[in-house]
Structure formats: structure tokens, C-alpha cells
Amino acid sequence: MDVGLLIILGIIVVLLAVLFTFVPVALWISALAAGVRVGIFTLVGMRLRRVIPARVVNPLIKAVKAGLDLSINKLEGHYLAGGNVDRVVNALIAAQRANIELSFERCAAIDLAGRDVLEAVQMSVNPKVIETPFIAGVAMDGIEVKAKARITVRANIDRLVGGAGEDTVIARVGEGIVSTIGSSNDHKKVLENPDLISQTVLSKGLDAGTAFEILSIDIADIDIGKNIGAELQTDQAEADKNIAQAKAEERRAMAVAKEQEMKARVEEMRAKVVEAESEVPMAMSEALRSGNLGVMDYMNIQNVMADTDMRDSIGKTTGEDKKGDKSQ
Structure with missing residues (x-):
């Protein structure tokens, strides 16, 4: 039991x-x-x-x-x-x-x-504050302006499903800042009235299609960057100089090539002259053998050639004496 x-x-x-x-x-x-x-x-x-x-x-x-x-x-x-x-x-x-x-x-x-x-x-x-990084824009006078913004947003419950997130809001605000700075004639106006950026950007309705409602956009910091206009002009001048140098080098190369071509033609003509001169004795001997040229004719030719060489020597000597007198 x-x-x-x-x-x-x-x-x-x-x-x-x-x-x-x-x-x-x-x-x-x-x-x-x-x-x-x-x-x-x-x-x-x-x-x-x-x-x-x-x-x-x-x-x-x-x-x-x-x-x-x-x-x-x-x-x-x-x-x-x-x-x-x-x-x-x-x-x-x-x-x-x-x-x-x-x-x-x-x-x-x-x-x-x-x-x-x-x-x-x-x-x-309790709305959230989103801070953007420094966003750079270039005014019409070529000066770069950097701005950092604080975006106060409130969640939109109706658009949370399918609405864009914080990255889209930051990208749109950055695009608005760049556009506002770029449309300014003078960067000094942007520095004097930074609230113009926030007012212009806020009026564009950048929160459309996002999961947030933008309450305010405040410029937290603004600074001057590079002189982009001067840098672009310098780069353009450097590019123009390089183009001019390239064209000058091209012309010089063409001139050198032309000179080489002329030298080659002169050498070719000299070679033809030497070749022709080398055929003269053979032609004279053939003329002597065939009776077309007599001995006296040959002697006259030699006298003429000797006379010509003598005149050339006298001419060269006279020219050198004149140069010496002028130098003295």
C-alpha cells in the first residue's frame, strides 16, 4: 500500500x-x-x-x-x-x-x-537636431564659402512607411546650401547674412517624400575657403602656356626637319656634281681618241682652267686684305 x-x-x-x-x-x-x-x-x-x-x-x-x-x-x-x-x-x-x-x-x-x-x-x-558636415559652395565672384547647418526635424508618423531617411534630408539641405551660395553675386553678402541661406533652403520644401518634417534650418558655422576663380584662371593660363609651348615645339621640329631636308638635297646635288666631274676626264679621253678633240684644244682647256684657279686665288686674297683693313 x-x-x-x-x-x-x-x-x-x-x-x-x-x-x-x-x-x-x-x-x-x-x-x-x-x-x-x-x-x-x-x-x-x-x-x-x-x-x-x-x-x-x-x-x-x-x-x-x-x-x-x-x-x-x-x-x-x-x-x-x-x-x-x-x-x-x-x-x-x-x-x-x-x-x-x-x-x-x-x-x-x-x-x-x-x-x-x-x-x-x-x-x-521631442524634435531631433541633425547636424550636417561642412558644405562648400562657390559664389559668383569665385570665392568658396563653407557652411555647416543644424536641421531640426520632427518625425512624420504618416510618412514613416515609405518615407526617405535622414541621409536624404542632409543631401537635400546640402544641395540647397550649394545652390544658394552659388546664386550669390558676392561671397561677402553670404557672410553678412547667413540667415538668407536658411530662409531660402527652408522655403524649398525639402521634406517632401521624407519621414520627417523640417521645423528649422540654422547655419551653425560659416567660413571662407579657397579662391576657386583665381585657381581656375591660373590653371587656364598654365594650360594655354603648355599649348603655346607645344605649338612652338611643333614649329621648331618642322623647321629642323625642313633644314635636314635642304641639307640632304644639297648633299645630293654635290654628289651629282662630283659624279659629273668624274665623268669629264673619261669624256675628254674618249674625245681625244675619236679625234673630236685635238691636243691644242686640250691645252687651251688646261690654260683656261689654270687661269680660272689663279683668278679665284687672287680674288680670295684681295677679299681677306680688305677685311683686314676694315678691322684695323
């Missing part, structure tokens, strides 16, 4: 252990104590659907205590879709406290889109 009683007690203990392990009785009791009616079989069904009951029931208790009308099926469905139930409930509570109209469906959609819905609600209450 004692052995049978022990077996029965052991079975009861095992059943209770299995019951408390598979069925979150403690969580069920906590929900009942908080006034949230959750059936024990609902919790068992969560276990069967591989849902962690605490991830759904605890946010539901929080929502009921905050006065929100949420059903456990919606929270469980959002959990099964891969959402963060606790963050969604916290965002709904924060929106209710701030009198921001936000439904569970939109809040769940924002969470599933990958955005931090709680941070978005907090940003709607």
Missing part, C-alpha cells in the same frame, strides 16, 4: 512538473491578477504555435494597465509576423500620453518596415 501511494505521488509530481513546464501557469496567474483574461488553453496554443507567451502576455498587461484596447490575437499575430510586440505597445502608450493619433495597425506596419516606432513617437514629441 505504501509503495502504491509513493508511485501515485510520483506520477502526480511528474504531471505537475510537465504541466508547469508546458503551461505557463505563473504567467496565467499574473494576467488574472492584472485583470487580463487569458485562457489557459490560449497559452497552451501559443506553446504549440512556438510563440513565447511572455512576449505577448506581458505587453498585453502593460497595454491594459495603460488603458489601451488591444486583443491578444493582434499581438500574437504581430509576433508571428516577426515584429517587436513590446516596442509597439510602448509606442502606443507614448502616443496616447502625447495625444498623437496612432492606431495599432499603423504602428505594427511601421515596426515591420524596420523603423523604430517608439523612437519615431518620441521624435514627434
Whole structure:
């Protein structure tokens, strides 16, 4: 009898252990104590659907205590879709406290889109300041102006799904700053009235299609950069000089080539003259053999050639004497 009683007690203990392990009785009791009616079989069904009951029931208790009308099926469905139930409930509570109209469906959609819905609600209450890096623009007088802006934005709940993020806002503001500086005739006007930049940029509606609403754009710092106009003129002058040097070098090369060509022609003519002179003795000997040229004719030719050489020598000597007299 004692052995049978022990077996029965052991079975009861095992059943209770299995019951408390598979069925979150403690969580069920906590929900009942908080006034949230959750059936024990609902919790068992969560276990069967591989849902962690605490991830759904605890946010539901929080929502009921905050006065929100949420059903456990919606929270469980959002959990099964891969959402963060606790963050969604916290965002709904924060929106209710701030009198921001936000439904569970939109809040769940924002969470599933990958955005931090709680941070978005907090940003709607407390706007965020985004600081841009130094953005450089060039005024019409060629002077570079660098400006840094602080953008005060507030989250737009209606455009959180599908709206552009902070990088787009910074890029658009930077584009507006560059455009405003570039349209200024004088960089001094930009330095004197930096608020003209913020007013011009703010009036362009740069927050269209983004998840934010731009409240203000303030120029935090402004500075002078390089003289871009002077650098461009210097670069243009250097380029013109290089082009002129290249053209001069081209002309010089053409002149050198022409000179070489003329020298080659002169050498060719000299070679022809030498070749022709080398044929003269042969022609004279042939004339002598054939009787076309007599001995006396040959002697006369030699006399004429000697006379010509003598005259050339006398002419060269006379020219050198005249040069010497002029130098003295």
C-alpha cells in the first residue's frame, strides 16, 4: 500500500512538473491578477504555435494597465509576423500620453518596415537636431564659402512607411546650401547674412517624400575657403602656356626637319656634281681618241682652267686684305 501511494505521488509530481513546464501557469496567474483574461488553453496554443507567451502576455498587461484596447490575437499575430510586440505597445502608450493619433495597425506596419516606432513617437514629441558636415559652395565672384547647418526635424508618423531617411534630408539641405551660395553675386553678402541661406533652403520644401518634417534650418558655422576663380584662371593660363609651348615645339621640329631636308638635297646635288666631274676626264679621253678633240684644244682647256684657279686665288686674297683693313 505504501509503495502504491509513493508511485501515485510520483506520477502526480511528474504531471505537475510537465504541466508547469508546458503551461505557463505563473504567467496565467499574473494576467488574472492584472485583470487580463487569458485562457489557459490560449497559452497552451501559443506553446504549440512556438510563440513565447511572455512576449505577448506581458505587453498585453502593460497595454491594459495603460488603458489601451488591444486583443491578444493582434499581438500574437504581430509576433508571428516577426515584429517587436513590446516596442509597439510602448509606442502606443507614448502616443496616447502625447495625444498623437496612432492606431495599432499603423504602428505594427511601421515596426515591420524596420523603423523604430517608439523612437519615431518620441521624435514627434521631442524634435531631433541633425547636424550636417561642412558644405562648400562657390559664389559668383569665385570665392568658396563653407557652411555647416543644424536641421531640426520632427518625425512624420504618416510618412514613416515609405518615407526617405535622414541621409536624404542632409543631401537635400546640402544641395540647397550649394545652390544658394552659388546664386550669390558676392561671397561677402553670404557672410553678412547667413540667415538668407536658411530662409531660402527652408522655403524649398525639402521634406517632401521624407519621414520627417523640417521645423528649422540654422547655419551653425560659416567660413571662407579657397579662391576657386583665381585657381581656375591660373590653371587656364598654365594650360594655354603648355599649348603655346607645344605649338612652338611643333614649329621648331618642322623647321629642323625642313633644314635636314635642304641639307640632304644639297648633299645630293654635290654628289651629282662630283659624279659629273668624274665623268669629264673619261669624256675628254674618249674625245681625244675619236679625234673630236685635238691636243691644242686640250691645252687651251688646261690654260683656261689654270687661269680660272689663279683668278679665284687672287680674288680670295684681295677679299681677306680688305677685311683686314676694315678691322684695323
